[in-house]
Amino acid sequence: MKSIQKKYDALIIGFGKGGKTLAAFMAKQGWQVAVIERSALMYGGTCINIACIPTKSLVHSAENHVPYADAIAEKNRLVESLRKRNFDMVDQFPNATVITGTASFLSPGTVSVRLADSGEEVTIAADRIIINTGAKPVLPSIPGLNASRRVFTSTTLMEETKLPERLVIIGAGYIALEFAGMYAQFGSEVTLLSRSATFLPDEDRDIADAVQSILIAKGIRIELGALVDELVPGGDTDTIVYRQAETRTEIKATAILIAAGRQPNTEDLNLEAAGVRQDSKGYIVVDERLQTSTPNIWAIGDINGGPQFTYISLDDFRIIRSQLFDFKPHSTADRIQVAGALFITPPLSHVGLREHEAIGKGYRVKVATLPASTSTRAQLLNRPEGIFKAVVDADTNLILGCTLLCSDSSELINLVQLAMHAGLDYTVLRDTIYTHPSMSESLNDLFAKIG
Ligand SMILES: Cc1cc2nc3c(=O)[nH]c(=O)nc-3n(C[C@H](O)[C@H](O)[C@H](O)COP(=O)(O)OP(=O)(O)OC[C@H]3O[C@@H](n4cnc5c(N)ncnc54)[C@H](O)[C@@H]3O)c2cc1C
Numbered sequence: 001m002k003s004i005q006k007k008y009d010a011l012i013i014g015f016g017k018g019g020k021t022l023a024a025f026m027a028k029q030g031w032q033v034a035v036i037e038r039s040a041l042m043y044g045g046t047c048i049n050i051a052c053i054p055t056k057s058l059v060h061s062a063e064n065h066v067p068y069a070d071a072i073a074e075k076n077r078l079v080e081s082l083r084k085r086n087f088d089m090v091d092q093f094p095n096a097t098v099i100t101g102t103a104s105f106l107s108p109g110t111v112s113v114r115l116a117d118s119g120e121e122v123t124i125a126a127d128r129i130i131i132n133t134g135a136k137p138v139l140p141s142i143p144g145l146n147a148s149r150r151v152f153t154s155t156t157l158m159e160e161t162k163l164p165e166r167l168v169i170i171g172a173g174y175i176a177l178e179f180a181g182m183y184a185q186f187g188s189e190v191t192l193l194s195r196s197a198t199f200l201p202d203e204d205r206d207i208a209d210a211v212q213s214i215l216i217a218k219g220i221r222i223e224l225g226a227l228v229d230e231l232v233p234g235g236d237t238d239t240i241v242y243r244q245a246e247t248r249t250e251i252k253a254t255a256i257l258i259a260a261g262r263q264p265n266t267e268d269l270n271l272e273a274a275g276v277r278q279d280s281k282g283y284i285v286v287d288e289r290l291q292t293s294t295p296n297i298w299a300i301g302d303i304n305g306g307p308q309f310t311y312i313s314l315d316d317f318r319i320i321r322s323q324l325f326d327f328k329p330h331s332t333a334d335r336i337q338v339a340g341a342l343f344i345t346p347p348l349s350h351v352g353l354r355e356h357e358a359i360g361k362g363y364r365v366k367v368a369t370l371p372a373s374t375s376t377r378a379q380l381l382n383r384p385e386g387i388f389k390a391v392v393d394a395d396t397n398l399i400l401g402c403t404l405l406c407s408d409s410s411e412l413i414n415l416v417q418l419a420m421h422a423g424l425d426y427t428v429l430r431d432t433i434y435t436h437p438s439m440s441e442s443l444n445d446l447f448a449k450i451g
């Protein structure tokens with residue numbers, strides 16, 4: 001580690017996506033900058049170490065029938081190489097320092113860091129401080145949860161080298177569905193306990209039904225409206241006791257994944273000392289330019305309570321760059337139609353308004369749906385399951401939203417997003433000449449159904 005200075009132009013707490021990108025950018029501009037990260041195993045942040053990258057590596061391996069233990073080994077290899085690359089991305093600059101330790105505010109302009117290797121406390125001052133400490137799993141207060149040795153989070157389950165025989169997942173959001181998909185494909189018997197009585201409650205019903213059918217076809221059992229009362233630790237298995245309506249049911253598990261949302265990492269920060277306000281859930285309150293209640297302190301990434309995606313953290317970097325350097329003004333208000341992808345097999349990707357949302361907002365809509373099996377690309381990949389859906393404003397011909405449940409939809413959705421940002425009429429996607437055989441050419445057929 002480089003020697004630690006008493007004062008920096010900017011201090012970034014947490015090695016998240018926005019923070020590391022900002023650190024490298026600031027260093028390139030000649031600023032003295034430090035990134036404080038509490039664990040050497042987290043250089044590069046959540047995404048590359050314990051989230052997007054390891055999960056998608058496992059999804060890919062599962063799709064290609066790689067045995068579980070080999071998939072975990074490959075995931076570990078990938079993560080280690082990315083962690084080193086991310087460290088170097090900041091450390092390569094002589095005026096940028098990565099400090100391994102836990103940061104805690106002493107005042108709005110000073111931070112105490114407990115160094116990870118020696119336990120020594122050092123005090124560092126900075127003109128500007130950017131908080132980028134991310135989030136961690138919520139562990140609901142279920143009786144027996146703390147006593148169980150079979151309870152895992154997304155982080156710890158991916159450390160297991162032995163495939164769980166019977167995996168029960170509590171939750172039915174992003175993490176639950178991605179883990180359900182991949183562990184079922186690796187060969188686990190998977191049950192999903194969804195607190196909500198409606199599967200994927202935000203989606204249009206035709207899309208949610210299509211996803212549900214695909215997961216059930218993979219052997220995943222989905223229990224809706226399932227309220228977990230208790231975990232009872234046992235010998236070979238633990239028992240999960242849950243209620244659906246008035247019916248009490250028990251299910252046995254060799255592993256239990258808690259996937260019930262995430263909460264902000266603020267416990268060590270001593271935000272009161274800096275006058276930084278938090279909301280009722282503990283997230284740091286920011287304005288459209290990500291400034292906190294204290295001048296010269298910003299909060300970026302998951303910690304500011306915005307959408308929890310790596311690409312949002314990256315866009316947060318752009319917002320800070322626009323303020324501190326001479327870039328075009330940018331704020332969260334500019335974020336329209338941000339796409340999302342849920343990496344089940346095939347992935348579910350979405351941008352803009354769903355049909356029910358568009359109708360709820362008073363639009364007159366034209367809607368087209370098409371089975372993914374109409375795509376020759378989907379056929380040749382042997383992944384014909386899924387559906388395409390487009391929602392168009394009947395008055396303006398502008399695309400209001402699009403949902404794609406098909407191979408490579410996480411790529412294809414960006415094309416639709418670009419068309420929406422550019423304000424293109426749906427007929428442009430309908431009439432564009434696409435390569436063949438590609439998933440993109442399905443947009444010809446989907447938008448032709450609009451008219
Ligand atoms: C299993 C899983 C899969 C996901 N998959 C995707 C996906 O496919 N695509 C996607 O876009 N998003 C995905 N996400 C969400 C995405 O990972 C997060 O939105 C993103 O990583 C948040 O980054 P960040 O910039 O907020 O900071 P983070 O990357 O979370 O970094 C915060 C860092 O701060 C450190 N830290 C915390 N407190 C302190 C302190 N006091 N002092 C010093 N350091 C501290 C932490 O150790 C951590 O390294 C996934 C999340 C999970 C959990």
Ligand SMILES: NC(=O)c1ccc[n+]([C@@H]2O[C@H](COP(=O)([O-])OP(=O)(O)OC[C@H]3O[C@@H](n4cnc5c(N)ncnc54)[C@H](O)[C@@H]3O)[C@@H](O)[C@H]2O)c1
Pocket residue numbers: 140170171172173174175176178194195196259260261262307308309340341342343
């Ligand atoms: N592909 C991606 O982009 C991707 C993948 C994984 C995670 N993520 C991000 O990480 C975030 C966290 O993922 P997540 O799946 O933990 O959260 P989530 O918000 O997507 O889903 C949480 C689920 O837990 C349920 N739940 C909440 N409290 C509960 C309780 N007490 N008991 C039982 N169930 C409960 C909810 O009903 C919901 O089904 C996501 O919101 C997303 O932003 C993104």
